[in-house]
Amino acid sequence: xxxxxxxxxWNRRAAWQRRVLALAALAALSPTLAGCxxxxxxxxxDLVLAIGVxxxxxxxxxxxxxxxxxxxxxxxTSPGSGAGGGSSGQSTYLLQGTGPDLGAAIAMAxxxxxxxxxxxxxxxxxxxxxxxxxxxxxxxSWLARLGPFDKTAYAAVAEAPVAKTLGYQPVSTRIxxxxxxxxFSCTHCQTANLARTLWxxxxxxxxxxxxxxxxxxxxxxxxxxxRRVVVFRGNTAVATLSPSQTLALCYLMAATSKxxxxxxxxxxxxxxxxxxxxxxxxxxxxxxxxxxxxxxSVMAAIDQLAEGAxxxxxxxxxxxxxxxxxxxxxxxxxxxxxxxxxDPEAYGPSVFWNWPALRPHWLAIYRRAVLSVSVSTVIHxxxxxx
Numbered sequence: 012x013x014x015x016x017x018x019x020x021w022n023r024r025a026a027w028q029r030r031v032l033a034l035a036a037l038a039a040l041s042p043t044l045a046g047c048x049x050x051x052x053x054x055x056x057d058l059v060l061a062i063g064v065x066x067x068x069x070x071x072x073x074x075x076x077x078x079x080x081x082x083x084x085x086x087x088t089s090p091g092s093g094a095g096g097g098s099s100g101q102s103t104y105l106l107q108g109t110g111p112d113l114g115a116a117i118a119m120a121x122x123x124x125x126x127x128x129x130x131x132x133x134x135x136x137x138x139x140x141x142x143x144x145x146x147x148x149x150x151x152s153w154l155a156r157l158g159p160f161d162k163t164a165y166a167a168v169a170e171a172p173v174a175k176t177l178g179y180q181p182v183s184t185r186i187x188x189x190x191x192x193x194x195f196s197c198t199h200c201q202t203a204n205l206a207r208t209l210w211x212x213x214x215x216x217x218x219x220x221x222x223x224x225x226x227x228x229x230x231x232x233x234x235x236x237x238r239r240v241v242v243f244r245g246n247t248a249v250a251t252l253s254p255s256q257t258l259a260l261c262y263l264m265a266a267t268s269k270x271x272x273x274x275x276x277x278x279x280x281x282x283x284x285x286x287x288x289x290x291x292x293x294x295x296x297x298x299x300x301x302x303x304x305x306x307x308s309v310m311a312a313i314d315q316l317a318e319g320a321x322x323x324x325x326x327x328x329x330x331x332x333x334x335x336x337x338x339x340x341x342x343x344x345x346x347x348x349x350x351x352x353x354d355p356e357a358y359g360p361s362v363f364w365n366w367p368a369l370r371p372h373w374l375a376i377y378r379r380a381v382l383s384v385s386v387s388t389v390i391h392x393x394x395x396x397x
């Protein structure tokens with residue numbers, strides 16, 4: 012009998028131990044089952060789609076956070092937009108805060124909402140063209156170190172005030188920041204691929220000899236206009252290129268997609284569509300000077316020519332005219348960038364790799380460099396003229 016009582020007591024003690032272990036395991040697993048340690052429902056968060064950074068008095072910065080309203084999230088068709096408290100007629104609204112740095116500014120913006128500001132869904136970071144070098148550099152550095160932030164967000168410069176740009180309502184989509192998903196992600200839908208992610212921006216800011224360039228966004232017409240780039244020397248914006256200069260830079264970067272040209276030939280004006288461009292950079296050091304030569308190869312199609320005028324001689328004339336025009340335009344842009352000390356094509360890193368002692372003198376060396384371009388064009392299609 013004593014043996015039976017002992018066995019029952021031991022059995023009850025083992026059962027309680029198993030229960031305690033099961034409860035401990037459940038407590039340990041519960042955060043994982045919930046998805047994350049700080050999991051919150053969507054309706055308790057302000058999901059930021061775009062971040063705008065602009066200068067403020069006393070060397071502070073103002074951050075503007077574009078947040079979709081409930082109606083904007085559900086349907087994406089709510090009319091109207093702009094800053095405010097997220098009334099039913101808006102698809103997005105702005106939260107703003109000002110502080111000595113980006114973190115302090117976002118903390119101030121958090122004080123104006125009873126929801127948790129969440130940056131993990133950000134699609135666009137918009138920098139004001141009025142930011143000075145220090146403010147711009149600190150903003151990029153702060154975003155690079157932000158844990159939950161997705162570095163694949165697109166980066167751009169706002170030509171208009173940042174708040175106005177983020178509040179703009181394009182016709183093509185009722186949620187403005189989402190417009191850039193289709194604009195920048197479709198590399199073959201635009202004349203040139205001007206997309207710049209925050210990750211690639213961060214990489215260039217920490218790589219010696221690499222200059223930054225960013226697409227410039229304006230709010231003209233029914234949709235956003237993106238046809239220019241801003242080039243930097245270090246963290247300082249030194250030039251905003253015109254649309255034609257931007258296209259020439261894209262030839263240098265082999266970033267054209269649907270570029271078109273109209274050239275003069277003995278047969279008259281001929282329209283050409285540059286389908287694809289590739290390039291090879293040659294950087295050498297000779298006789299105490301840097302020599303940079305860019306070789307560009309263009310595949311193009313004729314899409315405007317008088318019927319019956321196509322023959323081998325005309326095709327050769329078109330190829331020659333296209334090559335000369337692209338060479339002339341790209342040479343001018345290279346000279347402009349050289350004068351401003353901007354090197355978006357990153358000739359510097361190859362120099363530093365072969366001649367590291369030249370790094371401290373890069374700017375002076377680059378401004379004295381001999382620049383040259385050669386272009387070869389092949390017409391692979393003459394459209395319906397055949």
